Amino acid sequence: MVQSRTQAPVSIQLTPMQIPEAVPRSAGWTLMNAGGMDVAERPGLLLHPDTPSEIIVQIQNLERRTLQVNLDLSIAGNFPAEWYSIHTEGTEIAPGAQMDAAIYFNIPATYFEGRDAIVPGATEKLDLDFISSLAIKIDLDTDRSQTYYEEFSLHIRPYSAYMDFLPVLYREVDFIGRFMKIFEQAFQPIIDSFEVMWANLDPLTAPELILPFLSHWVGWDLDPILDRNQQRRLMRRAIEIYTWRGTRRGLRLYLHLYTGLPLDDNIPDETAKHISITEPIGESFVIGEARIGEAILGGGRAFHFAVTLRPDRSQQIDERLIRKIIEQEKPAFCSYELSIVNRE
Structure with missing residues (x-):
């Protein structure tokens, strides 16, 4: 989703680089802001732990004079400031020109496995959705400035490859994505073990605990005098x-x-x-x-x-x-x- 608003003296456009297919409203609840805009109507950015993501900010100068622009971001809730950063091409926008900025996000890989997320009996639930407000301060002259606000939502979700096998109708439901992640975490290690089964049967790459089985398989006596690397080469x-x-x-x-x-x-x-x-x-x-x-x-x-x-x-x-x-x-x-x- 792309949000674009034209307000004198600038035009502001937000473009998320990864749009969520499902929003919390699909699970039966809605996030509202002070103006009554729900989470499905504002731009949304999907965030996966340990996967960088960004939202592009385009500011166009509609005036006939150079404008000084400063960006600031505030996120409601417990969202650490070190998880995001703002990068701009400068602070000045020439008449009729456009300035591009980017807000980069990087959620820790242990977000869903951290101590706060798995403490039994915790009264507070792990936050998954946040409302962000981007403040764009424009200096009109030496003693006058005006600030414009653009809201967008952030949705932290675990990545699930299983969702690619579902019809679009089910991928649009937020709860199903999180529910499928439970099965993926349970069965994916078994699937991965089949894909690398050849490595367990090769003496050069097999775990050390499997070497006695492989030596018996080929009738090779493990000699304690030889080191493990020599044993592996000889056994192969x-x-x-x-x-x-x-x-x-x-x-x-x-x-x-x-x-x-x-x-x-x-x-x-x-x-x-x-x-x-x-x-x-x-x-x-x-x-x-x-x-x-x-x-x-x-x-x-x-x-x-x-x-x-x-x-x-x-x-x-x-x-x-x-x-x-x-x-x-x-x-x-x-x-x-x-x-x-x-x-x-």
Whole structure:
């Protein structure tokens, strides 16, 4: 609703940026001012807690001289002054020009959950509707001024998305909007939980209390030696680790998830990788070149491999835990040697 009144020497227009679809009169009662104007006839601004809103004031100078204008706002009832502010483009209006001003409102997010609103047996009810009076003081000359008053109402309501699903006929009833908010607060957390159910089933984002269930789901034993972030990464890739257990790829993946060292799949040279797993096997036995005491059949130890980790200087790696991982992932008949070399 827009209210416009033309009074010499200015024309004043109020434009609320968010108009309420329902006013208290729809619930069976009416707010009246001294002049007999009820709340449905004056401009109304809808306010939601923690949501900024504003009402635009346009003042046009109908005189042929410059006017000095000052704005002041008074709100009946217990409406704190820190909940609103007035912003203007100045105080002077040139002849025939227009000055725009804005009144900004911001209701605290805890308005309906504050102590005053939920005290059992309270005799005073929470105020939801207020009558505001905007005083526009105009200096006609050096010793004369005139003040004009424009009234508008404020309606504080909880935001309810459920109202968008109702026909317009029901949205025009103020009581239904507040009544639907009760059901929204009761059922919306359940609906929200379904929308984020995937996060509860992902080990990286699941709450800590659900981790034992997820570990049992994939057959992964939670090791108290590992921290929670390592457990989450390993649990998420558990099926892949099981698939490649006993292979170079599976061991490298496990060490990557524990240490955070890169896999370096794009590096063809195995000895240049952060996690290097090699088999020290040289040339096979060659007749005529072997010497007594130096011959090694097959060129190396059978079923033996070497693991070399190359962390940065600042990265700490628990060698005891690395050996435990290798013992768990390697075939039982294999032997190994471990080296941790600073990359720098």
